[in-house]
Amino acid sequence: MAIHGNLSEASLADVLQLLSLGQKTGCLSIARDGSFGTVHFADGRVVDASIANRRDRLGDRLVRLGAVAPDELARLAAQRQVQDDRDLAKALLATELVDHDLLGQLFRTQVEEVVYHLFGWTQGTFTFEPDDDTSPEAPLVSISADALLLEGARRIDEWSLIEKKIPSFDLIFEVDRSRVSAHEASLSPAQERLAALLDGTHDVHALIERSGLSEFDVGKALYGLVTTGYAQRVGRSSARRQPPPESRVAEHRNLGIAFYRTGMLDEASREFRRVLELRESDGISRFHLGLVHARRGEWADAASTFARAAQEPEAPSAVWHNLAFALEQTGDRAGASRALDEAVRRAGSLPDPRLALSRADMALRDGDLAAAEVLLATARAQWGARQPSAAWFHTAGLAAALAGDSRRAVALLEEGLAVYPHAVPLHNNLAVVHERRGSYELAARTLEHALLEDANCPHLHKNLGDYLYRAQRYDEACDAFVRVVRLAPLHGPDVYLKLGNIHYRRGALDDARLAWEQALALEPGNRIVMANLAAMLPAADQVFPEPSATPSVVNEAVLAAHGADA
Incomplete structure (x- = not known):
């Protein structure tokens, strides 16, 4: 069952402790004033964490340390279709580009730093979506929530002092080298690294990027230098106050996608609309805004949004596919059929089983069982060695039931549930078939099991x-x-x-x-x-x-x- 709440009522530390004690597996999403973070759990232990649009990424750290060349990293990311730091870490583990011990250490440090940063968020909302961890792969890291809580509490206490001297990351500091030399100051390794960068031109953001240190370590080292008089504030970086338009577009778009993927539809809609205000032609944001309307059941709005996105000459097949689905929900069957034909045409030589499935569903609604069966077989063949989607098992079971073959319908639905045990429509339809076959007690048990998934x-x-x-x-x-x-x-x-x-x-x-x-x-x-x-x-x-x-x-x-x- 999903958990929702507000950070003003329950702190992130309380939420982590609850998930740890309950040995939960799933994703915790936190949203705050245009910022978005996620923490992934497996059996109550933290296995991944990230913040959208965070500048300090795993690849950046590896390049700064000289562990991998920038062009090699870019080539690997393109070949493996890397989406995030966890994907990058897995891709690097499959190669000899980076020392695996160093990679594991950096990834663990990055996850810890993200969680510690999120501890400082006292306003915003959080959502936990449980998930079955069916992946056979072991997580890259597995960190005790208790250890994170203890260290996080210590850092919060220290940061309350640090921010008195460093209230903003756009401040610029300069080291007083004569004073450092006169006192023969004994600086920590972190302070030594920062002192070389404190030339009156780099703000705190730049210090974090260039030093390779975490936000906390930079803040702590800089606090020590300022407190002892070895460094002083000399200004503020005005360039950071107004990011370039492309940066703003990418930031709002990426936040919107992150919100959408975690079910925060209001926040996602807000970010996509901000992108379209900045750049009306942004097809990705308009497409996702259509998906938001569809998730809400606002089919007329979804259809008009997808139709607008489809006007772009290079609109991909997915836009036309979703336009077809939205038009069908509004009752425009003819328009849906034309849109689906265009989706197939734009897919070209790359077969998409979801398109064949949609055609099968349309044939089923038209009462053409023979055509539906052929299209369902085509879709399953196009999935190849992969398992078909839950929607395929749903439609295939329905087609078999409508054809009067209840035994095959049961077999298909049970096969689907073996792959997707939490798919409520499959449970429901299996119960319907059982009841029509006269297996009333079995139907009731199936429904009761389904209600455990969605009450x-x-x-x-x-x-x-x-x-x-x-x-x-x-x-x-x-x-x-x-x-x-x-x-x-x-x-x-x-x-x-x-x-x-x-x-x-x-x-x-x-x-x-x-x-x-x-x-x-x-x-x-x-x-x-x-x-x-x-x-x-x-x-x-x-x-x-x-x-x-x-x-x-x-x-x-x-x-x-x-x-x-x-």
């Missing part, structure tokens, strides 16, 4: 309520239906009809009438509801006809992944 899915409570209702377990059915209307008051008339029937059997006539009236408001022409309401006064003991109780199937909304990286 807020109204479809699951509705299907479970249907089963309990047919099994005449009315008290349990009533609880399930009440949860449905609490989660989705407009879910459908069938829920209120059955709730009315249960209330009537209990003798709660007022509650029965209110439930049936709500059902009639949702479906004014429902004859069963009308008959029940009409019969309430003259026949208090009338047994009402039962409504149809066919379980509903959740259709999973699938968004095509964007092919380009910001």
Whole structure:
């Protein structure tokens, strides 16, 4: 279950301690005033941490230390499609470019420094998304949260003193070399390194970059030099106050993508809109803004945003694919078909199984089962040795069920759940197939298992309520239906009809009438509801006809992944 909160109510140290004690695995995301950081956990231990747009990266440190040449690093990053420092570290471990012990030490130091920096954030929001660590690879580092907490607390205390002398990183300092020589000062190694750079032209940001030291070590060493009078402040770097436009565009775009990937949609939308204010033609940001609308279910806005992005001559296949999906959700089937054809054309010679899957889904909606089966087979072949997506198993199971082959539908859905055990739509649809085959107890157990994955899915409570209702377990059915209307008051008339029937059997006539009236408001022409309401006064003991109780199937909304990286 995801955890959300505000740093003003719970400190980051408290959150880390909670995740450590619970031996949690997943990603903790922290957002604060345009800054964004992540801390990854495996069994309660920290295995990675990063801050978006942080200047001091692993590659920078390796180059400064002379451990790898800049051109070799750039070539490796391009070949391995490196996205972040963890990808870079894994790529370097597979080569002989860098000493592996040095690489491990630097990566660990960088993770620690990020966490210590995040400890200083006292305002903002945090979100923890749990995840199953199914990767067979051992993490590059595994750090005890307790050790980080102890060192972090010490640094926070020290930094409260340091920032009295160094309140901002755009300050410029200069060393008084005559005074250092006169006193024959004994400087620490960090102070010796800084003294060579304190020439009145470098601000603290530059000192951190050029010295190769961490922010804390630079601050501590500089604090000692200033306190003893060996260095003094001489100005402020005005150049840092207004970053160049390209830097601002990249910063907002990267923050938006980081927010989007962790589900912080409001923050992501804000950053993408800032990019478009600076550069209206930024296709990546417009594409991701469309994805934000889609994630929110704002299909008309998603369609118009994707359509605007598709006007760019070089718009990739993913833009047209998502445009097709959004248009289909708005009811424009013809437009969706044309957009999907254009997505296939732009994909060219690189087959994308997601496009074949979307075509299969469209054929299924048109009732063309034969075409759907061919396209599903094509999609699976295009995945090659990789496992198909959860959406493929969803559509393939649905196609088999609609073709009347319930045994194959069960096999496909169970195969999908073996790969994606937390995919709620697969659980739900498997329960539907079990119920239609007459395996009612198995259907109920499947639904109960699905509810452990997502207790807020109204479809699951509705299907479970249907089963309990047919099994005449009315008290349990009533609880399930009440949860449905609490989660989705407009879910459908069938829920209120059955709730009315249960209330009537209990003798709660007022509650029965209110439930049936709500059902009639949702479906004014429902004859069963009308008959029940009409019969309430003259026949208090009338047994009402039962409504149809066919379980509903959740259709999973699938968004095509964007092919380009910001």
